[in-house]
Amino acid sequence: MGALEGKVVLVTGGGNGIGRDCALIAAQEGAKVVVNDLGGGLKGDDEGSAGPAEAVAAEIRAAGGQAVSNSDSVTDLDAVYGMVELAKKEFGGLHAVINPAGILRDVMFHKMTEAEWDAVIAVHMRGSFNVARATIELFREQNDGAYMFFTSTSGLFGNIGQANYGAAKMGIAGLSRIIAMEGARNNVRSNCLAPVAWTRMTQSVPIKDEAAAARRAVMAEKIRADQPARFSVAMVTPAAAHVSGQIFGSSGENIILYSQPRPIETVTKEEGWTVQSILDEAVPKMAPKFFDLNRGPLPGNNQQQAKQPA
Secondary structure, three states, X not given: OXXXXXXXXXXXXXXXXXXXXXXXXXXXXXXXXEEEOOOOOOOOOOOOOOHHHHHHHHHHHHOOOEEEEEOOOOOOHHHHHHHXXXXXXXXXXXXXXXXXXXXXXXXXXXXXXXXXXXXXXXXXXXXXXXXXXXXXHHHHHHOOEEEXXXXXXXXXXXXXXXXXXXXXXXXXXXXXXXXXXXXXXXXXXXXXXEEEOOOHHHHOOOOOOHHHHHHHHHHHHHOOOHHHHHHHHHHOOHHHOOOOOOEEEEEOOEEEEOOOXXXXXXXXXXXXXXXXXXXXXXXXXXXXXXXXXXXXXXXXXXXOOOOOXX
């Protein structure tokens, strides 16, 4: 008997990459799965296709599982309500949402257009709002519900050329935390994951030198989509009911728990600060604890994780 036996799970972005593996693994663990995927390109600038979602649903059914497909966009709240209704109609309910659906439009911020900003915010930030808003009342009423949202090291650490993506992903971490806080009394839990995996997002990063090509070859072999997918599925099972409000990472076989912002230094001046005393006293006191602009290495990888969307 699987860890999700009797549960119904909605997986967005389920036609490719991490989402595809989330859907397949959830089904292997006994879940009935609604596989959602717009079927569009990485930039989200085409009409999409119902093919990818249905192909994954068909693969689940061929293996003896239960699944239906949906090719609507998570940017449309009414469409997400439709996904919930589909789950109810086909399987009698819904108990968890895994939400890796996403796009990239990478560009340096000083060259970024409104359209490039809005498109990424719509899929990631608005899409996360939509899947939560369309399900939260159901989860509260049944005192049972779990979310796995997807954040990114591009938001947690920063990443050049990804201001739109990083801003959305940092916003998702805040959204997940507050949903967890508000949902605790009704057994509604929420966590988010910053994955590093070999997906079409990772493949979209240009190769600039031989060292980058070598790192990519290692990623293709050791950092697979099934690894963060397996963790995502585990976190929405009843056995993980005590886990909520956390930010996790996954890189290969490394499972990471990230810190969350808390005060690390406070300076006080009873008589009040002036501009000059702030510059002369407060800033120098805090400066040794400032964070630099470099991205730190991930556990198990002594190479800098630069320009790796996750």
